[in-house]
Amino acid sequence: xxxxxxxxxxxxxxxxxxxxxxxxxxxxxxxxxxxxxxxxxxxxxxxxxxxxxxxxxxxxxxxxxxxxxxxxxxxxxxxxxxxxxxxxxxxxxxxxxxxxxxxxxxxxxxxxxxxxxxxxxxxxxxxxxxxxxxxxxxxxxxxxxxxxxxxxxxxxxxxxxxxxxxxxxxxxxxxxxxxxxxxxxxxxxxxxxxxxxxxxxxxxxxxxxxxxxxxxxxxxxxxxxxxxxxxxxxxxxxxxxxxxxxxxxxxxxxxxxxxxxxxxxxxxxxxxxxxxxxxxxxxxxxxxxxxxxxxxxxxxxxxxxxxxxxxxxxxxxxxxxxxxxxxxxxxxxxxxxxxxxxxxxxxxxxxxxxxxxxxxxxxxxxxxxxxxxxxxxxxxxxxxxxxxxxxxxxxxxxxxxxxxxxxxxxxxxxxxxxxxxxxxxxxxxxxxxxxxxxxxxxxxxxxxxxxxxxxxxxxxxxxxxxxxxxxxxxxxxxxxxxxxxx
Numbered sequence: 272x273x274x275x276x277x278x279x280x281x282x283x284x285x286x287x288x289x290x291x292x293x294x295x296x297x298x299x300x301x302x303x304x305x306x307x308x309x310x311x312x313x314x315x316x317x318x319x320x321x322x323x324x325x326x327x328x329x330x331x332x333x334x335x336x337x338x339x340x341x342x343x344x345x346x347x348x349x350x351x352x353x354x355x356x357x358x359x360x361x362x363x364x365x366x367x368x369x370x371x372x373x374x375x376x377x378x379x380x381x382x383x384x385x386x387x388x389x390x391x392x393x394x395x396x397x398x399x400x401x402x403x404x405x406x407x408x409x410x411x412x413x414x415x416x417x418x419x420x421x422x423x424x425x426x427x428x429x430x431x432x433x434x435x436x437x438x439x440x441x442x443x444x445x446x447x448x449x450x451x452x453x454x455x456x457x458x459x460x461x462x463x464x465x466x467x468x469x470x471x472x473x474x475x476x477x478x479x480x481x482x483x484x485x486x487x488x489x490x491x492x493x494x495x496x497x498x499x500x501x502x503x504x505x506x507x508x509x510x511x512x513x514x515x516x517x518x519x520x521x522x523x524x525x526x527x528x529x530x531x532x533x534x535x536x537x538x539x540x541x542x543x544x545x546x547x548x549x550x551x552x553x554x555x556x557x558x559x560x561x562x563x564x565x566x567x568x569x570x571x572x573x574x575x576x577x578x579x580x581x582x583x584x585x586x587x588x589x590x591x592x593x594x595x596x597x598x599x600x601x602x603x604x605x606x607x608x609x610x611x612x613x614x615x616x617x618x619x620x621x622x623x624x625x626x627x628x629x630x631x632x633x634x635x636x637x638x639x640x641x642x643x644x645x646x647x648x649x650x651x652x653x654x655x656x657x658x659x660x661x662x663x664x665x666x667x668x669x670x671x672x673x674x675x676x677x678x679x680x681x682x683x684x685x686x687x688x689x690x691x692x693x694x695x696x697x698x699x700x701x702x703x704x705x706x707x708x709x710x711x712x713x714x715x716x717x718x719x720x721x722x723x724x725x726x727x728x729x730x731x732x733x734x735x736x737x738x739x740x741x742x743x744x745x746x747x748x749x750x751x752x753x754x755x756x757x
Contacts, residue, residue: 288500288501288504288508289504289507289508289511290432292484292504292508292512292574293432293508293511293512297380297480297567297568297570297571298432298435298436298439298512298515298516298519298567299435299438299439299560299563299564299567300380300383300564300567300568300571301480301516302439302516302519302520302523302544303544303545303560303561303564304383304564305476305479305480306318306476306516306519306520306523306543306544307523307536307540307541307543307544308476308536308540309321309472309473309476309477309520310520310523310524310532310533310536310543311533311536311537311540311543312469312472312698313468313469313470313471313472313473313474313475313476314464314465314466314467314468314469314470314472314473315464315467315468315532315533315536316458316459316464316467316524316529316530316532316533317459317461317464317465317466317467317468317470317473318459318473318477318520318524319459319460319516319517319518319520319521319524320459320460320461320464320465320517321465321470321473321474321477322477322480322513322516322517322520323460323513323517324465324474324477325474325477325478325480325481325513325688326481326509326510326512326513326514326516326517327513328681328684328685328688329481329484329509329513329681330506330509330510330513331677331680331681331684332651332655332677332678332681332682332684332685333484333505333506333509333681334672334673334677334678334681335655335658335659335673335674335677335678335681336352336505336654336658337501337502337505337506338502338658338662338668338670338673338674339352339355339658339661340501340502340505341501341502342661342662342667342668343355349365349366349369349650349651349653349654350362350363350365350366350369350582350585350586351585352654352657352658352661353365353366353650353653353654353657354589354657355657355661356656356657356658356659356660356661356664357653357656357657357660359589359725359729360722360723360725360726360729361653361657361722361725362725363586363591363721363722363724363725363728364717364718364719364720364721364722364725365650365653365654365718365721366582366585366586366591366721367717367718367720367721367724368646368647368649368650368653368714368717368718368721369582369646369647369650370579370582370583370586371642371643371646371714371717372482372642372643372644372646372647372650373575373578373579373582373643374579374613374616374617374620375620375639375640375642375643375646376479376482376575376639376640376643376644377571377572377575377576377579377617378617378620378621378624378635378639379635379636379637379638379639379640379643380568380571380572380575380636381406381409381410381572381617381621381635382402382406382621382624382631382632382634382635382636382639383568383631383632383635383636384405384406384409384565384568384569384572385402385403385404385405385406385409385631386402386631386632386636387561387564387565387568388405388409388565389401389402389405391561391562391565392405401625402625402631403621403622403624403625403631406621406625406631407618407621409569409572410614410617410618410621412569413569413572413573413576413614414576414610414611414613414614416573416576417573417576417577417580417610417613417614418607418610418611431566431567431569431570432570434563434566435563435566435567435570436515438548438556438559438560438563439515439519441552441556442519442522442523442544442547442548442551442552442556442560443518443519443521443522445551445552446522446523446525446526446547446551447522447525449551451522451525451526451528452525452526452527452528452531453525453528453529453530455525456525456529458529459520459521459524459529464529468533469695469698470691471691471692471694471695472695472698472699474688474691474692475641475644475691475692475695475696475699477516478644478647478648478688478692479640479643479644480512480516481509481512481513482643482644482647484505484508484509484512522547523543523544523547526547526550526551527543527547544560545557545560545561548560576610576613576614576617579609579613580606580609580610580612580613581606581609582609583596583606583608583609583612583613584596584597584599584606584608584609587608587609590728590732591724591725591728595608596608596609596612620639621635633701634701637699637700637701638700638701638706638710641696641699641700641710642710642713642714644692645689645692645693645696645710645711645714646714646717648685648688648689648692649689649714649718651681651685652682652685652686652689655678655679655681655682655685656678656682658674658678659674659675659678659679659682662674662675663675693711696710696711
């Protein structure tokens with residue numbers, strides 16, 4: 272049987288895809304990194320309910336998303352679905368948003384990971400090297416793994432995720448079994464807790480914690496029975512992430528008390544989760560979690576690297592990127608050309624922040640994550656609308672809940688969340704209206720440039736199509752006839 276040279280190969284099952292998605296969500300990074308900030312700057316003890324609400328909105332969105340994945344199998348995911356529903360030009364704009372979002376958030380994670388490694392190395396007596404040295408070392412390792420077959424990434428992520436789950440579950444069990452600081456209560460799941468302080472900032476971090484679940488469809492070409500695997504993996508990933516974060520954040524809240532956790536997070540944001548681990552497990556366990564945070568960040572980097580390289584592959588296949596980027600490695604079966612391009616783009620973004628002397632966490636990680644969250648939210652709204660339009664036009668699936676009602680409800684929920692995020696965006700990036708407006712305008716510009724580029728390419732294709740000429744029984748002139756042998 273012949274194999275398409277540009278066709279990805281693999282046999283990833285539901286568990287493998289869920290591993291990749293949860294890795295992109297980075298459980299330990301969320302629980303030890305984002306959650307303390309979410310509690311300190313957001314709605315304090317209301318963080319657990321925020322995760323539940325975010326998961327419910329994404330589950331409703333995923334109904335249409337999973338239905339679309341069963342109808343359309345392609346590694347482009349959001350890009351492909353928007354193209355099918357809203358046209359190729361808008362699809363290219365969506366692809367631009369996706370690549371922009373994943374590239375920016377990955378660059379931000381390089382900053383956080385490098386800063387974490389630097390601190391650990393110095394703590395244990397190693398050399399005090401600049402953070403960007405560790406960032407470039409990480410890039411080299413991630414680039415090597417991404418260049419090879421995705422199955423290598425699945426195995427690596429599987430081991431790392433098991434360790435993360437053990438650490439998070441152990442901390443949660445310890446807190447609940449010891450009754451927390453003042454006993455187990457359900458204050459975190461009340462409306463008053465959710466709407467306290469700044470719920471918009473909390474929702475921003477909650478949605479950001481789910482980034483990467485799109486990977487369920489991105490790996491459709493490499494999945495066993497994608498029409499079943501992708502929908503099941505999508506629902507499973509969102510539920511696993513939502514439950515894990517809600518329970519873990521509830522445990523952290525109880526560890527300090529619902530009425531005191533916000534103050535504790537403000538006093539020691541970076542150490543909040545590790546302090547809880549030292550108190551309810553042991554100081555050694557807290558140190559182990561700090562080390563595992565590095566592996567969690569590595570898993571995130573690898574998952575985003577894989578997602579970006581596959582988006583580039585999808586664009587190149589459609590003619591919206593150089594054809595050489597559609598190449599599949601003859602031995603590894605991986606999108607190696609897109610992988611190399613992604614490594615180069617990460618090098619440039621991180622390099623710019625390093626040259627100007629930016630802080631790797633407060634600026635590189637925080638700013639890039641904020642921009643990425645806005646871009647992804649806009650992309651998901653476009654996808655919901657595209658799903659409704661696609662099934663209305665094709666009538667290939669007449670289930671109203673799956674193709675109309677759920678996508679509509681999902682889009683309304685996402686629009687409401689986007690409004691909350693934009694309203695709090697200035698706070699996220701440090702209080703500068705100018706920088707906030709520049710970044711938000713950048714998201715819009717990326718989308719519009721993609722749409723315009725899509726129209727230009729489509730126009731050139733239409734003009735380049737050869738005119739069909741009907742064959743005629745007229746002997747061409749100036750052609751020497753072959754002598755008859757009869």
